Amino acid sequence: MFYYIIALFVIALDQYTKWLIVKNFELGESVKVIEDFLYITSHRNRGAAWGILQGQMWFFYVITVIVIIGIIYYIQKEAKGKLLLGVSLGFMLGGAIGNFIDRVFRKEVVDFINTYIFGYDFPVFNIADSALVIGVGLLMIQMLLEEREAKKKEKS
Numbered sequence: 001m002f003y004y005i006i007a008l009f010v011i012a013l014d015q016y017t018k019w020l021i022v023k024n025f026e027l028g029e030s031v032k033v034i035e036d037f038l039y040i041t042s043h044r045n046r047g048a049a050w051g052i053l054q055g056q057m058w059f060f061y062v063i064t065v066i067v068i069i070g071i072i073y074y075i076q077k078e079a080k081g082k083l084l085l086g087v088s089l090g091f092m093l094g095g096a097i098g099n100f101i102d103r104v105f106r107k108e109v110v111d112f113i114n115t116y117i118f119g120y121d122f123p124v125f126n127i128a129d130s131a132l133v134i135g136v137g138l139l140m141i142q143m144l145l146e147e148r149e150a151k152k153k154e155k156s
């Protein structure tokens with residue numbers, strides 16, 4: 001149950017920040033936060049990461065529903081007592097639903113976090129994307145830890 005609260009928090013923060021951007025920024029308007037590193041730029045994306053598959057909304061609906069069902073199944077079956085796994089799934093669930101809401105109601109995703117990483121203008125993203133990437137990262141750490149545990153057991 002706790003993991004769904006993480007997802008709800010991610011969704012609330014994601015939708016609130018997107019609402020603020022839509023309300024206060026013209027499309028394309030950019031505000032400097034940290035010179036040459038971080039800007040808030042109002043951006044829309046009809047595709048997925050790096051703008052791939054522009055406009056393929058049905059594909060995104062199908063993929064996202066599969067991702068959401070898979071995560072809920074995993075939370076119910078596997079996350080019992082595994083805090084790191086549950087937290088990673090909660091983040092991913094919140095991120096997937098956050099972008100799904102945009103795709104259903106806006107037919108595009110609102111992005112606003114514009115960073116220049118080592119001078120490379122990284123694609124503008126949002127809280128939902130961040131939650132997804134953090135969730136994927138935590139999941140990988142969880143898998144590595146489990147694998148190491150298994151190896152230790154084999155040795156002992």
Ligand SMILES: CCC[C@@H]1OC(=O)[C@@H](C)C[C@H](C)CCCCC(=O)CCC[C@@H](CC)/C=C/C=C(\COC)CC[C@@H](O)[C@@H](O)C[C@H](O)CNC1=O
Pocket residue numbers: 045047048049050051059060063064067095096099100109110111123124125126129130132133136
């Ligand atoms: C983060 C997944 C993207 C997110 O997937 C989702 O919604 C999921 C739930 C549904 C997708 C249809 C299915 C996954 C597609 C996989 C994918 O795309 C490869 C991902 C690689 C990833 C390594 C993990 C890099 C990261 C990139 C970015 C995020 O950096 C923080 C740049 C984001 C900007 O291009 C921004 O315009 C994107 C826009 O907000 C729409 N977002 C999505 O489609």
